Amino acid sequence: MSETPYVFEGSRHDAELERLRALEGVFDSATRKRLLATGLGLGWRCLEVGAGAGSIAKWMGDTVGETGHVLAVDMNPRFLSAIESANLGVQEADIRTARIEPESFDLAHARFVLIHVPDGTEALAAMIRCLKPGGWLVLEEPDFSCSRALAGRPELCCAFRNVHQAIEAMFRQRGMDYAFGARLPALLQDRAFEAMLIENDAAIVPGDSPHAKMMGLSTYQLRDKYVATGLATEEDIERYGTFAADPTCWATYHATISAVGRKPMKGGRV
Numbered sequence: 001m002s003e004t005p006y007v008f009e010g011s012r013h014d015a016e017l018e019r020l021r022a023l024e025g026v027f028d029s030a031t032r033k034r035l036l037a038t039g040l041g042l043g044w045r046c047l048e049v050g051a052g053a054g055s056i057a058k059w060m061g062d063t064v065g066e067t068g069h070v071l072a073v074d075m076n077p078r079f080l081s082a083i084e085s086a087n088l089g090v091q092e093a094d095i096r097t098a099r100i101e102p103e104s105f106d107l108a109h110a111r112f113v114l115i116h117v118p119d120g121t122e123a124l125a126a127m128i129r130c131l132k133p134g135g136w137l138v139l140e141e142p143d144f145s146c147s148r149a150l151a152g153r154p155e156l157c158c159a160f161r162n163v164h165q166a167i168e169a170m171f172r173q174r175g176m177d178y179a180f181g182a183r184l185p186a187l188l189q190d191r192a193f194e195a196m197l198i199e200n201d202a203a204i205v206p207g208d209s210p211h212a213k214m215m216g217l218s219t220y221q222l223r224d225k226y227v228a229t230g231l232a233t234e235e236d237i238e239r240y241g242t243f244a245a246d247p248t249c250w251a252t253y254h255a256t257i258s259a260v261g262r263k264p265m266k267g268g269r270v
């Protein structure tokens with residue numbers, strides 16, 4: 001198992017919480033719709049992998065009620081202890097080695113997690129093992145290969161492009177794929193998942209929008225790693241921040257590709 005540390009490991013507590021809360025603000029409503037479309041309801045047992053600041057784990061706990069259960073697994077569960085929920089359990093673990101009863105969950109969900117695991121398919125296999133036959137897998141992962149600056153001063157657009165080249169290089173140097181989301185259809189199809197629904201949301205947003213601000217926060221946190229690739233300078237990082245805060249600068253920062261499907265019943269390929 002590769003031991004490359006999570007890229008935001010070591011981020012300041014308050015800065016990371018602000019970034020994760022911003023991320024939840026942008027993506028939670030689409031995630032909740034996707035989860036509800038599986039039929040998620042009272043009594044379900046759910047696994048939330050890489051729960052982050054925990055808004056989806058908490059919401060799933062409310063949705064499955066007291067007859068259901070949610071297990072949140074995160075290798076750094078520092079923000080999860082503050083959540084008060086009787087039916088939410090927290091396990092501090094890497095999903096690849098977490099001790100979880102096989103075939104014990106009705107639904108397993110991960111958002112923006114597998115892209116950060118050097119061997120994302122190993123993490124995926126661990127999630128699938130935890131699912132009951134017929135259980136639902138809901139994955140949402142970014143694809144940075146479609147990032148594009150669409151409007152803004154030329155020097156700011158240039159900085160945007162440099163930073164996104166640095167993002168690609170940083171993932172590659174860490175043995176990860178900056179377009180991991182684009183692999184989801186094949187990954188589920190190869191495992192004979194059923195009732196598959198794939199969506200690709202590549203929002204075009206202006207600077208100062210919640211999505212742009214969230215990307216600005218990520219970039220400031222990872223600035224040293226981006227500069228270390230040699231493809232973006234400190235000035236590019238500052239200009240990227242200006243781009244992300246300026247309402248006249250429009251961009252697609254990344255796509256979010258979601259894949260929803262059911263684990264095959266016994267005897268099916270996984």
Ligand SMILES: C[S@@+](CC[C@H](N)C(=O)[O-])C[C@H]1O[C@@H](n2cnc3c(N)ncnc32)[C@H](O)[C@@H]1O
Nearest residue numbers: 006050051052074075076093094095111112113
């Ligand atoms: C980008 S955050 C996303 C948080 C949350 N899923 C969300 O979308 O709001 C990634 C989270 O996954 C966790 N994580 C990264 N690699 C992991 C692994 N191998 N096993 C379990 N958790 C992991 C990190 O600690 C972090 O909390």
